Amino acid sequence: MAEESSARLTSAMLVGALRRRVSGAGGFATILVKGDDISGVILIQALEKGQEIGLFERVPNLMGGYALMRCGPAPAEGAEAMAQYVARRRRSDPDLWIIELDIPEAERFAAETIC
Template sequence: MTGRLPTTVIATALLRRVNDSGGSGMVLAKGTQDGSMLVVAIDRGGSPKLLERGFGEGGRAILIDSTPTEDLDGYWRRRRARDPDLWVIEVDIAGAERFAAEVMLDD
């Protein structure tokens, strides 16, 4: 067993923090309890970024910008078709990437 929280808990925490801070958040696709998670981060109506948790040097958790050059919606839908366990969460708030990092990288 790892010390990592289930994705359901991380998704709920992210949505709650964003909504409590005056932003909006929603689940675009619900995955399994321990599935991976993509976050569509919109900084108050700006261009969306697609973020996900990955690992950098020394195995340290980092936030990876996986934003495709075009058709972000189609990209995450294709990923979801290949991985039905995948969660897709959209957040729209000032500092969206910061909110995602604070919740997803808290190890």
């Protein structure tokens, strides 16, 4: 009997799909930091018209899928707090992807595409 394999999209494939979808909707998606192609954690830096909305991380959920979870400092804490958080994350996880999305409802676009 053949063993069933669980096909899983790689981080690089998910990021590519997200970039195409955001671009197709008239927004901008930029890879700030390229992580591990296969299983790097994906961190979304969400903006709308250049204004920081927040950081969101793709995390496993209890149902065996994925969800986006807000992480890092609140935008009101300023750019320096955000930069320090991102620097700490990169030091602790060199395989981390950081993707900047500038589009209305960036969190929704990310959740629908990579979760």
